[in-house]
Amino acid sequence: MNAGNEKRKYGQWSEIYIQAAIRVYRGGNIGFNEVCRQYRIPKPTFRRHLKSLNVHANKERKILGRSCTFSxxxxxxxxxxxxxxxxxxxxxxxxxxxxxxxxxxxxxxxxxxxxxxxxxxxxxxxxxxxxxHPQISLRQSESTSIARCKDFNRANVDKFFDILEKLVDENALTAPKIFNVDESGFSTVQKRCQKVLAKKGKSQVGVLSSGERGVNTTFVCCTSAAGQYVAPMLIFKRKRMVPGLAEGAPPGCIVQISDTVKPTNEDKVLLILDGHTTHSRNLAAIELARENGIILLQLPGHTTHRLQALDVAIFKPLQVYYDQAVEKWLREHSGQPVTQF
Structure with a gap:
């Protein structure tokens, strides 16, 4: 191998030998070159230590490279x-x-x-x-609106949980009677494509999709604190209802309610939801809930990204599995796009 291509070796000297060599050299009995030869110390290294140019010369441990700029x-x-x-x-x-x-x-x-x-x-x-400083890591940031930053504070969160605790105590509510509802949109075009294997060095790897822009379907999910799920509701973006839309849907979807809890004015349930106008400003929905013994509790504005359990723990993995199912279906049905049916 060419000597010019050999990797240069550093730190082949010993700090103990450095200190011993300095004492011998300063004693005046042995010359500079002989000290370096006997103690196997590189001449430039020994010279730096003698001239006190190495900031680590008086340290007990050996440190290579440039010194750190900051303390x-x-x-x-x-x-x-x-x-x-x-x-x-x-x-x-x-x-x-x-x-x-x-x-x-x-x-x-x-x-x-x-x-x-x-x-x-x-x-x-x-x-x-x-x-x-391993406690600092490089992470992908998520955009958070100014309104969310301002409204997600201790005062608003404490107020919400104070109201929640009061309602639970006043109505003797247990976990099966505390529900949380939220909705999410699912498109016929997958949002996130999975990583696939391809030839090394290839910069662009394509994955089939049903189109450039998909059609959204709203999925409404409701679950209790005890882990019981109400059959979901699917809202399609259409003017007329077609029976085929419900084919393959979960049992009881759209029309059926929970078999476990039947709220009445004597045996009420608590329903936690966000502050969307379709929920909080819909008088018909509020009146219907009141007549059927359903207590509505609204999450503080702009805090659902932290307090809405369905948003935080359910919808993200659900969206991932949905996208995987879409990609699998497209592979198994070549040339056929995903539709609402």
Whole structure:
């Protein structure tokens, strides 16, 4: 193998030998070259230690490479700053962290090797920082509206649970009598395609879909705190009802209610739902619920992304399995698109 292609080896010397060699050399009995030969220390390394140019020369452990620009206290401060920004929905990107590191070093008058043209730290510096602080990870962010940020606060959440506790105590409600309802839309075109195996290096991999734009069907789900499910309701985007739409639907779908709980004014149930106008502003629905012993409790505005259990735990995996079923059906029925039927 060509000597020029050999990987350079670092750290072949011992820190103990370094200290012993320095004492011998300063004793004046042996010359510089002989000390390096006897103690097997590279001459440049020994020279740096003699001139006290190596900032780690007096440390007990051997540290290779450039020294870190920031102290441990400074890095901890930077770490807390990053986590604080994320907690208030202002998470920063890799590029922004690198720029902050440059500004931080400049403001504190630290000697650094950062890029002064782009005014940011290097990528190697960033990844080294991430290795030293494993509690920080790179995550895909989700857009959250300003209204949600403002309304999802301790006061609103505490108020909701205070009302919930009061209703449960006043009406002696148990888990089978506390229900949660929500709806979600499902399209004939899958939202997320699964990862598939393809030839290495191929940049674009296609998966069949029923069309560019699909037709949405609304799925209404209702479940109790005890894990009992009411038969779901399917709302199709059509003007006329066709019997074939219900083919293959879950038993009792659309018209049947739960066989376990039959609410009355003497034996009431609690129904938790979001504040959509079709729920909270529909007088006919409110009156119907009152007549049948159903207590309606609305979730605080703009908090369903955290408090709506069906949104958080049910609909996302359901959507994933639905998309998988659509892809499987398209593979098994070549050339046939998915429709509402």
């Amino acid at each position: 441990e206290e400074m890095e901890t401060e930077l770490e807390q700053h990053i986590l604080k920004l994320e907690s208030i929905f202002f998470g920063i990107t890799i590029t922004e962290v690198r720029k902050i590191a440059f500004e931080f070093a400049e403001r504190n008058g630290l000697k650094h090797n950062f890029n002064t043209t782009n005014k940011m730290a290097g990528k190697k510096c960033f990844y080294a920082f991430m290795r030293r």
